[in-house]
Structure formats: C-alpha cells, structure tokens
Amino acid sequence: MGRRIYFSMTATFAFSAALVGLPAHAGSATTGATTGITTASTTSAACNPKFAPYGLIGDRWRASGGENSAYGCPTRAEYGFTTNKARRQDFENGQIGWSPTLGPKAMIRAYRTRGKANFQWGPTGRDWDYFEVRYAFNNGPVKKYKVKRRDAWNGAFSMHPGGPGPDPLGCSHSDGSPCGFAHYFSVRGCDNTGVFQAGSECGGWSIPGRL
Numbered sequence: 001m002g003r004r005i006y007f008s009m010t011a012t013f014a015f016s017a018a019l020v021g022l023p024a025h026a027g028s029a030t031t032g033a034t035t036g037i038t039t040a041s042t043t044s045a046a047c048n049p050k051f052a053p054y055g056l057i058g059d060r061w062r063a064s065g066g067e068n069s070a071y072g073c074p075t076r077a078e079y080g081f082t083t084n085k086a087r088r089q090d091f092e093n094g095q096i097g098w099s100p101t102l103g104p105k106a107m108i109r110a111y112r113t114r115g116k117a118n119f120q121w122g123p124t125g126r127d128w129d130y131f132e133v134r135y136a137f138n139n140g141p142v143k144k145y146k147v148k149r150r151d152a153w154n155g156a157f158s159m160h161p162g163g164p165g166p167d168p169l170g171c172s173h174s175d176g177s178p179c180g181f182a183h184y185f186s187v188r189g190c191d192n193t194g195v196f197q198a199g200s201e202c203g204g205w206s207i208p209g210r211l
Contacts, residue, residue: 047073054078057089057096060107070094070113086207094211101204102189103153110185110209117161117211119185122154128189131155132202136184147187159183161211183211 046067051074053061067073072092080087088097094111102108103125110119119133133145135157149155161183186209190202 051075051077051089053089053096055087056098056105056107057087060096060109061089061091070111071096071109081207084207088207088209095209097207097209099206102187102206106206108185108187108206108209110183110211112161112211115161116158117183118156118158119183119187119209120154120156121187121206122150124153124155124189126189127152128203129191130189131157131187132190133157134186134188134205135159138182155187157185157187185209 052058053074055078057078061069061071061074064071071094075090075092078087078089084101086097086099086101088095091111093113094109097108099106099108099121102121103123106122106124108119108121110117112118121131128149131147131149133147134142135145136142137159145157147155147157186205186207188202188205190200193199193201
C-alpha cells in the first residue's frame with residue numbers, strides 16, 4: 001500500500017506532568033529492537049547517581065550508550081503523569097519515556113543528533129499499517145504527519161532543529177548557546193480500513209516527547 005508523509009494543521013495542545021510513585025515497569029527488562037545512538041563525544045564526569053535511570057527507561061538509556069549516548073546524563077529523576085501510568089525522564093539532550101498506550105513495553109525517545117530533532121518509538125506490541133505523528137514547534141500550531149513504520153513494531157520521525165518550513169528559524173544567545181525552541185512529539189498506530197482501504201482506525205496517543 002502506498003504511503004506518503006503529509007501534515008495538516010490542528011489546534012494547539014499542551015502537556016502537564018506531575019510526580020507520582022514508582023511505576024509497574026521498574027524491574028522490567030527491555031524487549032524488542034534496540035537502536036544504538038552513541039555519539040563520538042564523551043562525558044568527562046559521571047552522572048549524578050541521585051537521578052540514575054532504572055527499569056525500562058534505564059535499560060534503554062544504557063543500551064544506547066548511557067552517559068556517552070546522544071541523551072547524555074539524566075537531569076532529574078524519573079517522573080509520572082496524573083492521567084495515566086506512563087513514565088518519563090529528562091536528559092541533557094533529550095527524553096526517554098515508557099508509554100503503555102502504544103504497547104506494554106513501548107518506549108518513546110526524543111533526542112538531538114546529526115543536525116536533527118529525532119523522535120523514535122517502539123516496540124508497539126502489535127503490527128500497525130502506519131503511524132501518525134502529532135508535532136508542534138515552539139508552542140505553535142499542531143501538525144499531523146503520516147509516517148511509514150520502520151518495521152512491524154517500531155517507527156521514527158525527525159525534524160530540522162530550528163523547526164518546520166522552508167526557512168527554519170535560527171537563533172542563539174550571545175554566548176553561542178541555543179535559544180531553547182521546544183519540539184513536541186506524540187504518536188499513535190493506525191490501520192487502513194474500509195473499501196479500498198480509504199478509512200483508518202487508530203490506537204491511543206503516546207505521551208509526548210519534547211526537546
């Protein structure tokens with residue numbers, strides 16, 4: 001079946017998180033495909049042990065290279081959400097989250113590397129025909145993109161770090177540091193349905209990843 005990436009404007013959305021207790025996944029082992037994203041740079045000092053990643057998030061972080069990965073060191077302890085069982089942790093250069101709406105062991109990952117803002121997810125726990133990514137930049141309008149699956153259980157999406165459009169925004173402070181534009185990503189799996197597969201049925205949205 002043919003697949004094309006597209007987008008449409010929708011309403012602006014926001015996300016909120018609140019700290020909760022330890023999650024059900026705390027002692028679990030990662031399953032499914034793991035993508036290594038270790039970078040050439042290294043971290044000179046060990047990460048703060050107070051924020052040491054554990055469970056599925058810790059497994060994914062260590063499999064990607066730990067403190068020497070594209071994520072870098074954690075900047076806060078793992079936290080949860082008031083509206084679902086999902087968990088997420090912030091790192092120097094991205095986020096890793098557990099999103100059970102995508103599957104019992106499904107992880108979402110957001111990080112910067114190779115000049116792009118990257119968003120990955122999986123394993124989903126089931127075989128979807130395609131994925132729909134919901135994306136917003138710098139608190140702007142939400143766009144939706146239809147994305148081919150990378151394989152039966154995983155997917156990926158990337159965006160220019162300065163945002164979408166033919167002329168991405170560029171900005172830096174006087175010391176050369178970035179201005180901190182915010183990328184928000186969320187994803188769900190969808191199946192083609194109906195006559196000529198003209199319709200679609202989709203699962204629930206993942207928790208967002210942000211940069």
